[in-house]
Amino acid sequence: MKDLLHPISLAVAVLGFLCLLRDVPTRRRDPATTALAAVFLLSGLSFLFSITPMWNHLDRVLGTVNLSVPLAQGCVIALIACQQVVLTYWGAPPDIARRRARAWLGAGLSVIAGLLVLFALLTPSAPRPIDFTLYYAHDNMYAAYLTLYVTAYTIGELFLARACWRLARHSTRTSVLVGLRVVALGATITLGYSAVRMGNVIAGAFGTSLAEWENFAWTCGDVGAMLTLIGWLVPTITDQAQIIQYRIKQHRSYHRLRALWLAFHSEAPEIALPIDRVDPAQRRRFRGIAFKLYRRAVEIRDGRFVIRQYLDAGVRERSEAHHSAKGFHGDELNAAVTADQILAGIAARAAGNRPDPDQLTDFADADADADRQTSQPMDDIDALLAVARHFPREPARTPHPERASA
Structure with a gap:
């Protein structure tokens, strides 16, 4: 399921990043645009690192087994922080937004540092691109790693859904309103992934397994992430379409x-x-x-x-x-x-x-x-x-x- 859904999500992330890439140089003083471009880039990297062929390739090149795990999940934590930066600058005065943005980025870096330390304490024996979580579910160190990751992930998605619904109520642009509501829906769906992963930790403590829930977890994670990316993409594509329409009007006017x-x-x-x-x-x-x-x-x-x-x-x-x-x-x-x-x-x-x-x-x-x-x-x-x-x-x-x- 992971290798089926990840390439689709990767394509959506690449599309969004390319759409925003042309606007970043002209909006260098707009932190929200830069942070949103980072969301698409980091999301694409997280999916890329998790695809089985890339997972195996990184193991061979870097010489560390299963390094794709902290790389992919570090990107996820970073993009969650960047999403909060976007919403902060959209919904708060610049001075307040800067302080909150620094707090979110600092929190994200702290979580990533903790994940790297805990991963270094694991004793990986063989590449596990398909069933890594199930394989290590009974390892106490991995339980701590997964608990930290899922907790940060869940808090970020809950904050994201809540902030998007709140901003959508005050938005005057239809594309932004629709986009924010789609983002909120996607963030809510990803909570299914969080629930299964937290269940893995609890099941491991009792010596059981949630193997039958793996497909559900990946489906919630990928579908939710895809909807989130699409929601961020709606205002961007709408703006690009208006620009193209304006250019077409200019060409027609010139000839007429x-x-x-x-x-x-x-x-x-x-x-x-x-x-x-x-x-x-x-x-x-x-x-x-x-x-x-x-x-x-x-x-x-x-x-x-x-x-x-x-x-x-x-x-x-x-x-x-x-x-x-x-x-x-x-x-x-x-x-x-x-x-x-x-x-x-x-x-x-x-x-x-x-x-x-x-x-x-x-x-x-x-x-x-x-x-x-x-x-x-x-x-x-x-x-x-x-x-x-x-x-x-x-x-x-x-x-x-x-x-x-x-």
């Missing part, structure tokens, strides 16, 4: 603004922002979609400024009447009118026809985002996209008279 940008660039190519003089070491960040989209929006805004003096009030009035008759209103009406004004302004500039001063109008009067709130980065882009929706996909290039004669 092409027709609008091309209309301005065809008439006034000088709006293009030069980057050929940028330090080559910095050019990499200019290749990202975020900068490309921002650059395209700025160039479109510059293009609007170029044609401002060619805007005709009559165009606006006719366009408003036309689109109002089609049922447009509000922002959609402004966007459609703005698109018509842009096309007319570009054509007027290309032909050199500047309206009479009495017919000049302010571009903002029909701009799609004139009355919009732009508190979010994509709000300004959304306003331009509203205009682009009323634009021809590939506007015809109208050569400027001066450039044509040249």
Whole structure:
């Protein structure tokens, strides 16, 4: 059962660690993120050390029989402490969180030190990757070792379940609420493993065995640990999915603004922002979609400024009447009118026809985002996209008279 469930749990731990790995460098000052990444890493190591092939390999390489036991269980105690660090920083002010985090880490290190000392006092005779606990259950030194480990493990899981339920009640994010409740459920299930292991100690004292409960113990331990990892992973995957969705939106916005940008660039190519003089070491960040989209929006805004003096009030009035008759209103009406004004302004500039001063109008009067709130980065882009929706996909290039004669 152990060798069947451990690889699955190991895969979940590796997935979680890889998902968090990209965030750790950018959140170096966030102890909770670092501690959560450590939870996945330590969990993965604990499963890896306990798999039979790795167990046997470590015995051969390190020359110490059954050393996987304190290595795996030391990782478990460390990850329990790290889980408490995560919850401490999520639920307490920084000053209090730092003190509590140091206390949890100190307690974890103390337990690990005790486990190493007790393991060193054992007299292992042969590798026991499958039935180590049953084999040593009657050894008084191992009984002390197992009692220390199970006690620390049980206390950690009880604290974890209680803290997760408490924080979940105060969470405003659905992904965090769901994740914390799954963690609490997983921690509760692992108590079945604790009960069997404590039963091993008691049964050993009476000269009996709980061999028939081994599969139940490993099932509770692995399923509970897997649910705990999945619970920690829910907010992480949700955040990653939102980031991916945001990137996709940026790519789509960049391409959907092409027709609008091309209309301005065809008439006034000088709006293009030069980057050929940028330090080559910095050019990499200019290749990202975020900068490309921002650059395209700025160039479109510059293009609007170029044609401002060619805007005709009559165009606006006719366009408003036309689109109002089609049922447009509000922002959609402004966007459609703005698109018509842009096309007319570009054509007027290309032909050199500047309206009479009495017919000049302010571009903002029909701009799609004139009355919009732009508190979010994509709000300004959304306003331009509203205009682009009323634009021809590939506007015809109208050569400027001066450039044509040249």
